[in-house]
Amino acid sequence: MTTTTEPPRNDQDGDDQKPGMSRKEARAAERERQRLLRYYSASQWTLIWWRFRRHRAAMVAAGLLMFMALMGVFAEFVAPYGPTTRDTKYLDGAPQIPMFCDQNGCSAQPFIHGVKTERDPVTLRAISVPDPETRVYVEFLAEGEEVRVLGLFPTKTHLFGLSDPEAKLHIWGTDDLGRDVFSRTIYATRTSLSIGVLGVLISFVLALAIGGVAGYFGGRIDGVIQRVTEIIRVVPIIPLYMGLAAAMPKEWSTTEVYFAMTLILGLFGWPTLARRIRSQLLSIRNEDYVVAARLAGARPRRIISQHMLPSFTSFIIVDLVISFPYMILSETALSFVGLGLRPPTVSWGVLLQQAQSIRAIEQTPWLFIPAVFVVVAVLAFTVIGDGLRDAADPYSETK
Amino acid sequence: MADEGETGRMLTVENLSIGFRTDEGRIDPVQGVSFSVDRGRTLGLVGESGSGKSISTKALMQLLPGTAILGEETRMRYRAKDGREVAVETLGRTGEEIRRLRGGEIGMIFQEPMASFSPVYTIGNQMMEAIRLHRGMRRREAREFAIEMLDKVGISNPRGRVDQYAHEMSGGMRQRAMIALTLSAGPQLLIADEPTTALDVTIQAQVLELMRGLQDDLGMGMIFITHDLGVIAQIADEVAVMYLGTIVERGPTREVIRNPQHPYTIGLLEAIPSLDTLTARLSPVPGDIPSPHARPRGCPFHPRCSKAIAGVCDTRAPVETRAEEGRAVRCWLYDEAGRSAA
């Protein structure tokens, strides 16, 4: 189906004024003229943005993802506690939902009940139960632990907290060591998203170099590169990851493990993208406008950078966005089976690994909240990728 | 002649209008087009890009995409082989009736035959399928009939060719095979959409000759769509000149080309480079063809017309004149009787 989405081509846009036109019509015509003028002198990126904006689901997904990323970046400020801060008074504690009313009346400021320790009448273990008689009020921009936002700016202020610095607020509950699930999830978001970004960047650089060489020069070089790519593609990826991850020395610090993980993910993520870049280059190598550039006396570097690459950067970006979820899922999967990042680093995978027990499912289901983040992030990336793909070719007449 | 015209009329299209909903609003690539085709006669639809000549015939076959809207006053009457009159505009895009119409009653040939052949079936297989479906023959009979058809369209060694794939043939051969495929379903009306445009001139001449001969043999009606007035002059009995979705002039081909009336037809004929006189400069029609999004008000041709009357041509669309011998023109320069008003 060819529904054109382009406004009309019209070269008489200067002299459209008809003598019989009313003033109102003339104004409308002038507005239309301005709109066309904007369209005609809009660059590739502007056109893509205009089309992307119309993709409502992708816009929502992009908003969600931005929100997640911001939470991750400002984790120290958003999270009320550190990822390893323990609240020994509230182990395996259920989420505490701030409320406005209880049996003792209502309050304009949200509050939670204090915690007291009791013995379980059956198992005789110490358990934490809410004490409906005490109220602790929730405050925004509350004082708390001293942290450095972005590792630079020291502050004691957190996004929210409790009026009583001794009491602690766990809106998504705590784990078996009394660590705040909400805070840990926020810190994990940072780790997991940044692993995705770094992994994608590494594989992108590799893909651009390898695919670019193969696609521009073609021939024998291309043949060799293609065989290597195929070999890497046929290696079963999960056992390989497991082998490499298991080979990481136990004495490595968490930072070293973190970078080793991104490197592993990046090193094996490039073949698909490299193939894509290669085939794009090969297919436009004989496009008329590329031949025209060559006949105009342009050097190969200029031909590639000015004429060939810009014509499919939009597609590369789409591919990059779509490959994010694979990175994130790979990290999550590896950490989940215990071969990726290790505690005390927190990532979505690490958090989920700790939740893998019958006990967790039965007694502390809030430990699975990080899974929601994984699902939302992966879906969001996929939807944005779809939206970008539709918007990426502003010159296609078909949709 | 008159009564033959009555009994021989196989297709009447009145007030055909086609609109499309697009993201940028509605466009109307065809507006109020009327024409008719008689048995054994050829109607040429000639026009440049955006004239709506192709979409008009797609509407006849109910082949328009889902976003298309047919005008309320559109009437398309087709007289089937069994004498029934079919109101094509009331048939849906799918269903028994329209399927019988496509192929069996009305055949279609396209510019690029490669796109019409399946790459995974032989020419013969595809022809046999059409023959069995529309003529109810058995396998063996159908194969013999397919070979006969290939022979008829001038394909040498039809017995060998029947088992070839379309990509194994040259362009001209493929177009011949396409014609054989279309005709093997036994249509009585043939729509040929730029069938010779992609061919070399010597091959084009062969295909044109073939089509004329087949039409004489089979007594089919034909709608021949092209942008080339030279081809029209050789093959069409009547011609309708289209510009931006309307027929601006029509009549017997000879008359229209000898004595064009609409300024667009005149301009188009003058713009064609001649082979018999070498001139210093050609005479183009000034300006550009507007896009369907920016269809000018009034007469669609007025921005390019040297004879446009300010205040008339740019405000009101002219109505078609009714004049003698099927000649009509849609221009303010002529009064209702078709006389020059100037």
Place this chain on the structure above:
Amino acid sequence: MSGETLIEVRNLEVRFPIVTKTLFRTRTVDLRAVDDVSFDIKRGETVGLVGESGSGKTTIGRAILRAIDPTGGEVIYHTATGDLDLAHASEAELQKIRPNLQMAFREGGVALHALAGEALRLFRPRMSLVFQDPYSSLNPRMTVRDIIAEPLVASGLMTKRDEIDARVREIAGRCKLNLEHLRRFPHAFSGGQRQRICIARALVSRPDFVVCDESVSALDVSIQAEIVNLLKDLQEEMGVAFLFIAHDLSVVAQMSHRVAVLYVGKFVEYAPTEKLFFTPRHPYTHALLSAIPQADPDAAFEPIRLTGEIPNPLAAPSGCRFHTRCPFAKERCSAEAPAWREVAEEHFVACHFAEEFDFSRRRG
């Protein structure tokens, strides 16, 4: 027209190796796209090149421009000063290309076929190409101004921004483009306007020689005439020579001073336009002319019936390549290739029986 030769093509040959691989062996067959073609183009002249598909007309144009490399023969480009004028090249660049230059330099001309690397790149602005498809030949990511300026910028012919702007505006004006549209992107333009942009790009470096490869074939008739006129005007103003490649003989007739007819990679006839169109000597030229339907219902349309299809250049017929379809073919034609000879002044034909035919046509 000064009558001075600009481009000399001698025995040009272009072969493409066609490799067919089976499981056990690889077979290579040469496709002779262009076989032993010689002609010349004068300054400010238009030479038309006509032929059907597979005749090699596009290949000839591209081989002269070195968009593809010829496998044999010579192409000499005669410069106005008789010298290799590379004023825009820097000293360092000249040093680098010296060895290649010495090889390519002939008396009064440059051997285009021998130019390579930097030397070829520096020579590129002297000639250019206008493509058939005005949509695919413009980079959609560049503004019209940048597209037209590209030959100046890419070759280093000009480096100052205002100089480039002035030249772009001048040439765009000559091509009757609206100067206010220079900041727009190609998607804003119709086919005819796009082709003007292509022409402006081809002429911005003031080349002596431009190849127009089916440059008006994709346009509507009413627009096509305008572009043909524009090309003629530009030729008069700027003295540029055109190699005008087309399958449409009527356009070539209006455009060209001399016309060559190609058949399966070889020239069959080459003559001034008047002679070629009104007193053709080769049966193929005659058949081609008769096959064009005229927009005149009274003109006799009796195409010479050429039997069969255009031969595949991979299996070109022996002797005269046209003999398989020629209505006048005799035994000699399949055995012996006809010589390329001058049958009248400036009228070249490759046919054994050229003198015996009279295919004269009446003028309109």
